[in-house]
Amino acid sequence: MDRMLTFSVLVAVMLLSACQDKTPEATRQLQAVSQQLVPMNAELAARYQRSCRSCHTIAATGAPLTGDVVAWTPRMERGMPAMIDSVINGAGGMPPLGMCMDCSEEQFEALIRFMAGGQ
Template sequence: MSQAKKVFGLMVALGVGLAASAFAFSQSNAVKDEISERIAPAGTLCMAGDDCAAAPVAAASSGPRSGEEVYNSSCNTCHGAGVAGAPKYGDPAAWADRIAKGMDTLHNHAINGFNAMPAKGLCTTCSDEEVMAAVDYIVENSQ
């Protein structure tokens, strides 16, 4: 093989190698960009006293949520499936002894917690009145 063909072959191989490296590098950056987009923060935190002019404002509440709304958004997690011994919604036998203790006791247990049930069933956005409405809703549908 002549010296010119060897040099030409080497140059072609070098060119192909450089092109492949450039392609791989560009793909690597594209993957990094994709990952960065997926793990970017979903929002920002605005604390009282901070300049939050750019922060979106949450819609004002139109009043207390109904017992059914609170049950569906919070209580159903445990009372729908009977998690950790929670009496199931709509099961009269499971609720009979509890209902017999009176609504004041049921409201107190739901608000302050009782046995495996944490206070307000961990509904940190629920007012006492909303928790009581949820208890009333459950009892009405579990007798």
């Protein structure tokens, strides 16, 4: 994905995320956008594609969608250590280790930052 497209996608995500009260259409669009986003780092991208992505791009799983800043902000406000603990121990519908058995804590952190809207 080129930089301009990445930028446009991020702007679209922010605009869509701005609607607090999500209509089914907004959810569908957020989900479509989340499916376009991939970490820039190739190693991280490979891990993301075979683990986190399978839930964090499907709204019906109940997972906060990749790039959905509104969904991620209140979670991120609990702090990165709490986020990493949730992945390692599992949370709600998320199994322990988020299906990435060989991810390091640093990789979990990078994956979380990416999904929460950064790179």
